[in-house]
Amino acid sequence: MTIIAAEAVLALAPDAASANAARALVMPARWPVLGANDVAVWGACQGSGSKPYQTQIGIAGTTPVFRCSCPSRKFPCKHALALLLLRAKQEELFTQTDAPAWVSEWLSTRAEKDRKKEEKQRPETASPVDPEVAEQRDLKRQAQRWNRIEGAATELEAWLYDQIGRGLGTLGDEQLGGWHTMAARMVDAQAPGLALRVREAAQGIRRGTDWPERLLHRIGLLYLLCAAIRRRAGLSPEMQAELRTVAGWPYEKSEVLSTGKRLADQWTVLGQIREENEDHLTERRVWLHGKSSGRRALLLEHAFAGKGFEHSWLNGSTVEATLAYFPGTSMLRALVAEVTASAQTQWPDSTLSAEWQTVAQRVASSPWVRSHPMVLSAAIPLRAGDHAFLMVEDQIMALHLGDGDTWRLLAHSGGHPLTMMGEWDGLALRPLSAWGFDGLWQRSPE
């Protein structure tokens, strides 16, 4: 049976507070019931209430699944993390036995759900509605939405002409309202992707000394997006799909799973990051690397108000799986269609020139990709003043990294080279993981 190491358990924590709270619960006295078998680990944790919380973790799959009767909205909650930590530290405390009813019922419910999900994904179990009618209805709906998006793009394009006509130098706080109004109009037209880019451009106005150059860069790409949407009909289906996604009209997961390009490989989890926006929406980006194909993939998921994600991924773990890529030209975002087995961890290797080449090719296929995964071998983290950098070969890249993580990264490196995975945003690298002689470094949960 797999026992997850303590560091890996803590990497599953939704935030640093949960990790700390979990550490405080790693006390056998707080767990009057502890048990395990080949498919699950469970325990009853004495909390502040009269009845202990029932915590259970499914460990049969390649990634653990959690459930707890506590009221926490964090996922996994501190009890689940503490249970795994306790398992990592003191395996002997867990009695090998048959699962109690509250565990076995949950496991069977999960198995049932998984079965239904699989059935749903099969084409023969699709909706009983006449496929031709449904397709016609779907095409009509799509055409309507495209019309709205094209209208929005045309309006935005004209508005951008006005901004350039009047000059960006006239922009100040009083003009920001107009930018936000334009963003709201994009949302109304069901093009939230356009709205996001307008808002981001607005946020950069008069911020930093090089704001004019950055703003022109952003609105140049925004113009390109509008122009491409205007000329959509003449573009390839892949580019049309890309434009649709960038405009903020994502594909349904079921559609991706049924029609997306599939790729079976041994996928290694390179790194992951969770970010919460002001609307309490948590975005998780998990980056994978395929051993045979050399392809990278992004598993992008969202959860609201601290709710957890269905699957947990451990950095450095490798699985044999089939991914289904979202349609488009960037070919990064994917879904896990099927996991076959766990495999031995295989960290990839790469050269800087190959990584830059991949970035260039991806930009050529879609200039709107916001984060490029990069694997940088023989990288040395450095710090100068209050800023962190990465030296790779003879080049320096700025790092987006908080103080605590920077010092931990420097401690891991000690001035020696290591291999780093991060997200390149065009200006700086956001490190997510690094591995070298002294083991794995991981970015702290946000």
Added chain:
Amino acid sequence: MSTWAALLSVAMVGTERQVPVVPGLDGAIGDLLAELAVLGDPPAQWVLQMAAVLATCAQAGVQGTAWPGPVPAAAAREVLTTVDHTSLIVLLAWTLRDGPQRLQHLVFRSLASQGCRLPIDLLPLALEQGRRSVALRESLQPVLGERGVWLAGQNPAWNYAFGVAAAAAEEVCWTEGSLAQRRALLREERRRNPSAARERLTRLLGDLPGRERAELIGELATGLSMDDEALLDSLRKDRSREVKQVTLGLLLRLPDCAHVQRAQQRMQALLWQERGLLRKHWRLDAPSAVADEWKADGIEATRPTHDVLGERAWWLFQLARQVPLAWWDRYTGMNPGDLVKWAAASDWADALLRAWREVLAVEPEVAWCEALLDHSPKTPFADHDMTLLACLPLARRERYWEKQLKDGGRSRLRVLVHQLLQACPAGECLSASLSLAIVSAVAEAVGQHADFSNDYALRAALPELCCVLQGAALGQMLAVSDEAAGKPALPELWHTVRQIIATRQALNC
């Protein structure tokens, strides 16, 4: 000039006021921009088209920049082994983040004694703790390993720990090492060759700040002899108060030095014997004036306004603290116990007892400490008694605690625990018997649940107390916490207690 400059100029002013021009770029990008110019689109659209081209190409062609300076040298190869047991690493992380400083001391010393260094993931946290607490630095330094020392060199706030590689040559260590490394080197050289070490220190003294001077001069205590008198005599006039204090402490250990001889002569002049009915009695008078030459020996004529001593008592106090305690035994023929009783009965009790306590702080002598403590009427002890207790060896010190525990009962437990911790230096533990006695008293206090919950002082001291208990007492305290952990109150406290005990048991410290 940036490739954006030409475009930015018109974009900032606006195409309504300025006509765009094609940025002068060579190659395919320049050709593409030139092609856009001939399309004849409106100026604003043309500018946006050019911006789209430049933005896309900039993203596609971006590369890193060159590093302006030399790359810092990498950390040297580690000599020490590291902790690799996951559960121990988790405990160490807790110790550094949430544990009491006393536990951190214990952990560092234990790791050092086992030839281990801290795990690299914990180094930033450990260095940060060292930045906040000067007292922690000495025990932290040996467990930083080469990586920790290297890391300290990357952050000016951690410079206190930045030295040279452990295997560095002596001269490199002396000129480039951290203060702790220089102190260790000086101490070692004093053992081997005291005069060479003194000369090494003398050469460097003028360049050092006061605190460093004081700490390095303190190392002269190893191998101290009359050969050091000249240097110490010159340091009595140092501009740093800390240096003067350390110097006077060292001179007190040289009874034959001129400074001490002068102090003894001055004190001798104030003492005389008076014939009583059965035997002679010693009498003492305070100076009635400050002689001019006294000032050269640091005697201040003006009494500080806040001081409780009167003017003459102040002068007497200053004279008495320059005289070694052994002189009093020798000159008066009385033992420390009798001397303390004699001083307490005199008109100048406050000045004399205070001076003796100060001398004891720099030159501890068990008999004198015990004499002063036995004389102390207060239960629990006053603060200055705590300082005296701290000067006693642990075994001698504990009989006072045991007596107080017996006399004071549970009601005074919190004061006793607090004072006991004060007098017990970081890294030291109580004897097994006293540890067990205290745990029993704590268990009794915890049993009175409401009382214990309201006794904030005792609750707050409990984590630190767990750092000074020994052996079986730790197990008993664990049982107390197990019982208490089942109750809903104070879960954080009992968690902390358990973590401390788990850490100590894991490291056997």
